[in-house]
Amino acid sequence: MKRTPLYEIHKSLGAKLVEFGGFEMPVQYTGIIEEHLVVRKKVGVFDVSHMGEFEVRGKDALSFLQKTTVNDVSKLHEGRVQYSAMCYENGGIVDDLLVYHCGDHYMLVVNASNTQKDFDWLQSHVSGDVDLKDKSDSFALLAVQGPKSLQTLQKLTSVDLSKIEYYHFTRGTVAGVPMIISRTGYTGEMGFELYLESNAATCSTIWQVIFDAGKEYGIAPIGLGARDTLRLEMGFCLYGNDIDQTTHPLEAGLGWITKLNKGDFLGKPALVKAKEEGLKRRLVGFTLKEKAFPRHGYELKSNSTSIGQVTSGTFSPSLEYGIGMGYVSAAFSEPGSSIEIVIRGKGIPAQVVKLPFVQKS
Amino acid sequence: MNFPANLQYTKEHEWIRVEGDAGWIGITDYAQGELGDVVFVELPSVGTKLQQGKTFGTIEAVKAVSDLYAPISGEVLELNKEIQSTPELVNKEPYDKGWMVKVKIANASELASLMDVESYKKLIAK
Numbered sequence: 001m002k003r004t005p006l007y008e009i010h011k012s013l014g015a016k017l018v019e020f021g022g023f024e025m026p027v028q029y030t031g032i033i034e035e036h037l038v039v040r041k042k043v044g045v046f047d048v049s050h051m052g053e054f055e056v057r058g059k060d061a062l063s064f065l066q067k068t069t070v071n072d073v074s075k076l077h078e079g080r081v082q083y084s085a086m087c088y089e090n091g092g093i094v095d096d097l098l099v100y101h102c103g104d105h106y107m108l109v110v111n112a113s114n115t116q117k118d119f120d121w122l123q124s125h126v127s128g129d130v131d132l133k134d135k136s137d138s139f140a141l142l143a144v145q146g147p148k149s150l151q152t153l154q155k156l157t158s159v160d161l162s163k164i165e166y167y168h169f170t171r172g173t174v175a176g177v178p179m180i181i182s183r184t185g186y187t188g189e190m191g192f193e194l195y196l197e198s199n200a201a202t203c204s205t206i207w208q209v210i211f212d213a214g215k216e217y218g219i220a221p222i223g224l225g226a227r228d229t230l231r232l233e234m235g236f237c238l239y240g241n242d243i244d245q246t247t248h249p250l251e252a253g254l255g256w257i258t259k260l261n262k263g264d265f266l267g268k269p270a271l272v273k274a275k276e277e278g279l280k281r282r283l284v285g286f287t288l289k290e291k292a293f294p295r296h297g298y299e300l301k302s303n304s305t306s307i308g309q310v311t312s313g314t315f316s317p318s319l320e321y322g323i324g325m326g327y328v329s330a331a332f333s334e335p336g337s338s339i340e341i342v343i344r345g346k347g348i349p350a351q352v353v354k355l356p357f358v359q360k361s
Numbered sequence: 362m363n364f365p366a367n368l369q370y371t372k373e374h375e376w377i378r379v380e381g382d383a384g385w386i387g388i389t390d391y392a393q394g395e396l397g398d399v400v401f402v403e404l405p406s407v408g409t410k411l412q413q414g415k416t417f418g419t420i421e422a423v424k425a426v427s428d429l430y431a432p433i434s435g436e437v438l439e440l441n442k443e444i445q446s447t448p449e450l451v452n453k454e455p456y457d458k459g460w461m462v463k464v465k466i467a468n469a470s471e472l473a474s475l476m477d478v479e480s481y482k483k484l485i486a487k
Contacts, residue, residue: 016394228424291403291421292401295426317423
């Protein structure tokens with residue numbers, strides 16, 4: 001199993017470590033609820049160095065990415081980030097990803113558990129002057145997230161962080177270490193993601209100076225457990241749960257990143273057809289106010305007829321009740337629809353709601 | 362992790378503390394740690410007859426759900442009402458304020474099939 005450059009720190013902090021995407025990762029330090037609320041109210045730091053990073057260079061890099069991703073890469077300019085997805089010919093999703101325009105090249109950030117699959121798939125579609133490289137082992141990635149993230153990091157850099165807009169990035173130094181400072185995250189909070197050299201000594205130093213800077217704000221380390229509850233409160237999809245090769249971006253609510261008018265791309269004919277025929281099912285969010293919680297794989301019903309399955313579900317630490325997402329027949333996808341979740345053999349009433357579950361200002 | 366010597370344990374990570382013909386039941390420190398933050402405990406009502414080895418309730422944690430197995434057969438005499446409003450007691454004090462049910466032990470000879478603390482420690486060390 002792989003380890004991130006911060007493995008020793010996680011161990012010394014007493015983190016509970018689990019296998020995730022081929023890495024030994026911290027799932028929690030003190031408890032999911034406490035860590036979750038630190039990110040919502042203060043500032044938390046995640047080691048997400050397991051994520052995969054690819055570089056795409058060459059004069060045909062743009063046309064290659066236009067063909068392999070669903071969003072319009074021509075709209076990017078240097079310093080901009082784009083959320084996107086890659087699709088198979090049948091419209092099923094290979095992975096969701098971030099595309100960074102770095103001036104003379106692009107950087108793709110993919111899910112850890114898909115790194116090799118994505119790389120092989122992309123490589124199989126390379127044509128012309130395209131140089132695709134897997135740089136995952138060269139990058140460490142720290143996500144600093146929460147309302148106090150800007151104040152924390154601003155103490156450590158001369159870059160004016162307040163000038164970096166959402167889904168933009170810049171290169172700069174934090175505590176003297178060169179890195180990519182990206183105004184992105186998976187929590188719904190103000191936050192930054194820092195891409196730096198994957199070196200244990202450098203990473204440990206950066207980790208420590210960030211914690212020193214954030215001490216007055218109550219900074220804490222956050223594990224993958226809270227990362228999952230934070231993203232779910234925002235209705236963000238998780239590959240392997242809410243999206244995979246059997247789901248397509250339109251039914252997953254990712255129509256906004258799927259630019260059917262940008263020209264040809266892999267999966268487009270299938271997606272155009274699905275749109276013309278009308279979506280048969282949609283990914284929706286639902287809440288239940290009873291003391292029962294939806295879990296991945298639970299059946300969704302209406303009048304004792306099966307209408308779908310839960311893809312993600314949890315107790316929401318912010319709302320203190322159960323929230324979940326799942327695909328339901330189009331007839332039940334409108335907010336306000338009443339559905340049932342089968343929990344231990346009983347149908348528990350739930351309501352379809354508009355996403356996100358937690359409104360951020 | 363803490364495992365009191367005056368308790369008996371199951372392989373599903375429940376404990377029972379016996380006083381006369383009454384038994385207090387809860388989950389172990391190891392079990393609460395594995396589950397993570399407990400947010401709800403579903404328990405049977407007073408008067409329910411538990412059967413050794415059978416499920417008698419459910420624990421919902423943030424990320425996981427787990428069944429509770431009866432260490433012993435017997436009638437439920439009392440529920441811990443405090444954990445209904447403050448389920449985190451199961452995490453913080455699994456052997457004290459985090460207890461779940463008190464039962465009237467139906468057949469004390471069943472206790473012989475439970476583990477003592479040393480056997481339980483060996484089980485979780487595996």
